[in-house]
Amino acid sequence: MKKLFISTAILALLASCNNKDAETVATDKTEVAISNEKIVSLNGAITEILADLGEENNLVGVDVTSTYPTSVKEKAKDLGHVRSLSIEALLALKPTKVFATDKDLTPEQIAQLKNAGISVEIVKQDFSVEGTKELVKTIATSLHKTDYEAINTKIDTDLKALKPLATKPKVLFIYARGAGNLMVAGKNTPMEKIIAIAGGENAISEFEDFKPLTPEAVVKGNPDYILMFDKGLESIGGVDGVLKLEGVATTNAGKNKKIIAMDGALLSGFGPRVGQAAAQLNQLLQK
Structure with missing residues (x-):
């Protein structure tokens, strides 16, 4: 894997x-x-x-x-x-x-x-x-x-740019390198951490690390938002490509077309721009 x-x-x-x-x-x-x-x-x-x-x-x-x-x-x-x-x-x-x-x-x-x-x-x-x-x-x-x-x-x-969210949205991070290589972030991953800092909640709590995307995991997680790297989103055909993934259409994120894409190095790097990344994600989770 x-x-x-x-x-x-x-x-x-x-x-x-x-x-x-x-x-x-x-x-x-x-x-x-x-x-x-x-x-x-x-x-x-x-x-x-x-x-x-x-x-x-x-x-x-x-x-x-x-x-x-x-x-x-x-x-x-x-x-x-x-x-x-x-x-x-x-x-x-x-x-x-x-x-x-x-x-x-x-x-x-x-x-x-x-x-x-x-x-x-x-x-x-x-x-x-x-x-x-x-x-x-x-x-x-x-x-x-x-x-x-x-x-x-x-x-x-x-x-300081972080704003409280009315409710804590569930966010599913999907890592993509083309439609044939899709993984989701579980517990104790950088993605779980940045989502939490931004005011959200990781949609996956059943396993740790990254595991292959399955329709069952998507449906069970029922995310309010799907989060991806911008290049990953591009590799599967954009928002339309995400919505075609099995199970996505039945989730809140799929029904409302709540797909977020951010620069990979910014989002996952945990370098000097970690505050900027969290603030940007926080803003996108308010839409």
């Missing part, structure tokens, strides 16, 4: 660099210290944080989930999916530091990188607002940065 691979992370401090190995640049409001590291990021949320910390120009390689900011792929080499990662291609970039979650690299790959003299930062993700804030803090600390609070303050500011 194929599973949706959504990877985000909290960074652990494993290495240090001298303050003299960094330069300081001025921004409109403050000064941001820029390291002289050559960085590879194997996680989209980590990449976003590094960019917000002023390290975008120091990124030499990123994974396929690193889609934001869009300028990253113009500056750093796309190393593809971590499940098919070529360590040789990564080493060819001659990085000084690699950031990854505990799901991205095998022990053998980690050893290979460390043996090459590369600092490897392996972290575990906590899909929560506080987990994201801690992730920001830890990544900043690993780069000897103290100017990260503005990022976390922005998360809190974004969350």
Whole structure:
């Protein structure tokens, strides 16, 4: 069974660099210290944080989930999916530091990188607002940065846009890569967490993780809304394609054509834009 691979992370401090190995640049409001590291990021949320910390120009390689900011792929080499990662291609970039979650690299790959003299930062993700804030803090600390609070303050500011919903709507998340590859999000998934932050309730409570979509699960869940990644929705023919899925037409979401599509990296990333994602979903659940 194929599973949706959504990877985000909290960074652990494993290495240090001298303050003299960094330069300081001025921004409109403050000064941001820029390291002289050559960085590879194997996680989209980590990449976003590094960019917000002023390290975008120091990124030499990123994974396929690193889609934001869009300028990253113009500056750093796309190393593809971590499940098919070529360590040789990564080493060819001659990085000084690699950031990854505990799901991205095998022990053998980690050893290979460390043996090459590369600092490897392996972290575990906590899909929560506080987990994201801690992730920001830890990544900043690993780069000897103290100017990260503005990022976390922005998360809190974004969350202030959340508005109470009259009733807690049931939301079914469907992951699609064409009509032949459909999965739904159960308990303890990033999708359940972001739905809850936005004021909704996951329609699936019978199982954990992601499982193949079945008509029975759709009917039993009877969601008020169906939530998808925008590219996933496109892959099955848009709203009309969703409504044709077996079981959907009998649900409240199907009858009322309540189909929501959002950017995948924004919705599931749990990076610096987590507050923005929750606020956007909250707004869409009010319609």
